[in-house]
Amino acid sequence: MKRILSFLCIALLILGCLSGCARGGGEGAVYYLNFKPEQDAQWKALAKTYSDETGVKVTVVTAAAGTYEDTLAAEIVKSTPPTLFQVNGPVGLAGWKDYCYDLSDSAVYNQLTEDDFVLEEDDKVYGIAYVLETYGLIYNKKLLDRYFALDNAKVKSLNDVRSFDVFKALAEDIQANKEALGIKGAFTSAGMDSSSDWRFKTHLANLPIYYEYEEDDIDLSPAIKGTYLKEYRAIWDLYLKNATCAPGEIGAKTSDEAANEFNNGEAVFYQNGTWAWGDAMEQKIGADNVGMMPIYIGAEDEEDQGLCTGSENYWCVNKNAGEKNIQATLDFMEWVVTSEAGTKALAEEMGFVSPFKNAKKSTNPLIKAADQLLDEGKTPVSWDFSTIPSDQWKDGVGAALLAYAQGGLTDALWKDVETAFVDGWRKEYTAAH
Amino acid sequence: MVGGKSTPPPTDMNRTLKRWFPLFLLPTLIAFLIGFVVPFFVGLYLSFCEFATIENPTFVGFANYLRVFTADSNFWYSFGFTALFTLVSVVLINLCAFAVALALTRGIRGTNLFRTLFFMPNLIGGIVLGYIWKMILNYGVLIPLFGKDLSYNSTFGFWGLVVVLAWQQIGYMMIIYISGLQSVPEELSEAAKIDGAGRWQILRHVTVPMVMPSITICIFLTLTNSFKLYDQNLALTDGKPGRMTEMLAMAIRNTYGVTPKSHGTAQAMAVIFFLIVAVIALFQLRSTHKREVQQ
Structure with a gap:
């Protein structure tokens, strides 16, 4: 018995050593470290299709939500590192530039419809966005129509809503008539649980940053001034005072709760993006009853403002992955954005809008709403939050926004938001550079 | 019959042992090396470096340590918070566990059932426990009473953490105390x-000195557990409001941000953290050991 046991132990040890050494070499292979957990299954299926077709091994690994940077840092030093990975924008690229292969001659780069969605530095292309996403205020058409039909409705059509002032009147009047409409509030809960707080500390914060950049004609700032903080406060107040719950309760509210409130028809407006479309919304509200409108904050000339469109998902190829693997990866990327199977998977199964020539149209009604606004000539708001110096900045602003909501929306507490926004930016920018 | 046959001379045995023990020790030794010694020294080295990934560190000397001490890092605030938390929870957990153990060694009805029930919270993982208690505290206590939740101020968060850790650990420490009490x-x-x-005098002068070994173990466990607390902290408060309920382990984790500079700072914090825990634990072990009596 003992002999068998000790034999087993030794066998295990040897096996462990061998399996460590046996990797590498041979034909090129693709290892994709995927960022989006929602699309894990679809990527794996697509990888299998490609492997069956070409015989090239494609491994897809998805990092758990919120751990991408750590997973990447651990994986990239292994003997078989990811050949294809993602960064979230210029700030993310700064940490990984040394690992990025120049994609300017790659086939996938030539497939791009425009140059806006790449990460470039010194004439080198380090990252290519493969999915464009859009956010704004998602609304429930059925509930809005119910409101417009009220005799005492102050706003009679969504077409009239082209500025913050009108929107404010609309939201407050909906809130005042919530019993008549059978809803709990105009807005879903502005949850500041970590599953939901990014909607406000990052996505909503994008608008004051965007307008300041526009005004100063810059696309990156080492020290933000906070020119549009007054407007930021106005929209945040509107969200808080006309929601399904009291402002003091938002600390515990999660993203699921906000989604449920919207899907169950308890609120009319829900700040989120194209990714919020899914089975639950389809079954409970239906594709014909959802739309998305711009988030007006009261900046000048905002009647032409569109939705916020951008990308947080840039593909990078690992330049240390070995020549064969790099070539295999480039081939795989080209196949994904050009082949029938690949483009179909991107658009229909993953629901992505991709900036590539062969990209198929998505069936997502929120994306259709975004396209429609583009056709109407609205100016999309770019995702300037990708220039936020660090996650600590977002956390600082988020904490101050929450304290402001819990503490009764006072001027003194708003001062803390301003401090976190302006001073925090300078501090974090200095720390990162 | 006085036989010299049955037991071989001990020296032979020793010689065989000496010759073969490295082989039998090997698997554990390798595991220990890979799982502890190597990472420890690599980590120690990295605390003197700036690095994005562990394959390309640049040596920067004591810069990381200086940053922990000078820059407005959250480290020292977290240290204070953690120390206070540890003090409160060590006292509370050990007093409660000892009291429960005393009550459950008197032969009252249902002793076994109670022991099992009190021990059960320990079988649930810290993250799950944190989320469950977050719900109980938010919707069962704080929102009905104050209209605010755990993220409102650090006092809520502090006592929330104490409650969760106490609920989880009292049962475990109780078991250790029970076995100590039964051996008196x-x-x-x-x-x-x-x-x-009198009863009190017996407790003070007979029982407590006799269960001193259990007390040593329990204080050691609660002390280090409270100091290293992470998962309950993450699930219950996530450091909110702001970073006001961030305990040391979490402060290190959150400092380990995305910029290469802060990786090294977090690493330096981790080394300081290790030293603090080691010193406190050793000091505590020595001082309680001295009070143990031989049976």
């Missing part, structure tokens, strides 16, 4: 009783 010889307390000692 009946004769001793009986003798004390005959000598005219």
Whole structure:
């Protein structure tokens, strides 16, 4: 018995050593470290299709939500590192530039419809966005129509809503008539649980940053001034005072709760993006009853403002992955954005809008709403939050926004938001550079 | 028959052992090396470096340590918060666990059932426990009473953490205390009783000195567990409001941000953290060991 046991132990040890050494070499292979957990299954299926077709091994690994940077840092030093990975924008690229292969001659780069969605530095292309996403205020058409039909409705059509002032009147009047409409509030809960707080500390914060950049004609700032903080406060107040719950309760509210409130028809407006479309919304509200409108904050000339469109998902190829693997990866990327199977998977199964020539149209009604606004000539708001110096900045602003909501929306507490926004930016920018 | 046959001379045995013990030690030794010694020294080295990934560190000397001490890092605030938390929870957990253990060694009805029930919270993982208690505290206590939740101020968060850790650990420490109490010889307390000692005096002068080894272990466990607390902290408060309920382990984790500079700072914090825990634990072990009596 003992002999068998000790034999087993030794066998295990040897096996462990061998399996460590046996990797590498041979034909090129693709290892994709995927960022989006929602699309894990679809990527794996697509990888299998490609492997069956070409015989090239494609491994897809998805990092758990919120751990991408750590997973990447651990994986990239292994003997078989990811050949294809993602960064979230210029700030993310700064940490990984040394690992990025120049994609300017790659086939996938030539497939791009425009140059806006790449990460470039010194004439080198380090990252290519493969999915464009859009956010704004998602609304429930059925509930809005119910409101417009009220005799005492102050706003009679969504077409009239082209500025913050009108929107404010609309939201407050909906809130005042919530019993008549059978809803709990105009807005879903502005949850500041970590599953939901990014909607406000990052996505909503994008608008004051965007307008300041526009005004100063810059696309990156080492020290933000906070020119549009007054407007930021106005929209945040509107969200808080006309929601399904009291402002003091938002600390515990999660993203699921906000989604449920919207899907169950308890609120009319829900700040989120194209990714919020899914089975639950389809079954409970239906594709014909959802739309998305711009988030007006009261900046000048905002009647032409569109939705916020951008990308947080840039593909990078690992330049240390070995020549064969790099070539295999480039081939795989080209196949994904050009082949029938690949483009179909991107658009229909993953629901992505991709900036590539062969990209198929998505069936997502929120994306259709975004396209429609583009056709109407609205100016999309770019995702300037990708220039936020660090996650600590977002956390600082988020904490101050929450304290402001819990503490009764006072001027003194708003001062803390301003401090976190302006001073925090300078501090974090200095720390990162 | 006085046989020299049955047991071989001990020296032979020793020689065989000496010759072969490295082989038998090897698997554990390798595991220990890979899982502890190597990462420890790599980590120690990295705390003197700036690095994005562990394959390309640049040596920067004591810069990381300086940053922990000078820059407005959250480290020292977290240290204070953690120290206070540890103090409160060590006292609370050990007093409660000891009291429960005393009650459950008197032969009352249902003793076994109670012991099992009190021990059960320990079988649930910290993250799950944190989320469950977050719900209980938010929707069961704080929102009905104050209209605010755990993220409102650090006092809520602090006591929330104390409650969760106490609920989880009291049962475990109780088991250790029970086994200690059961090994106290009946004769001793009986003798004390005959000598005219009251219940309190028996407890103070007989029982406590006799269970001192259990106390040493329990204090050591609660002390280090509280100091290293992470998962309950993450699930219950996530450091909110702001970073006001961030304990040391979490402060290190959150400092380990995305910029290469802060990786090294977090690493330096981790080394300081290790030293603090080691010193406190050793000091505590020595001071309680001294009070142990031989049976």
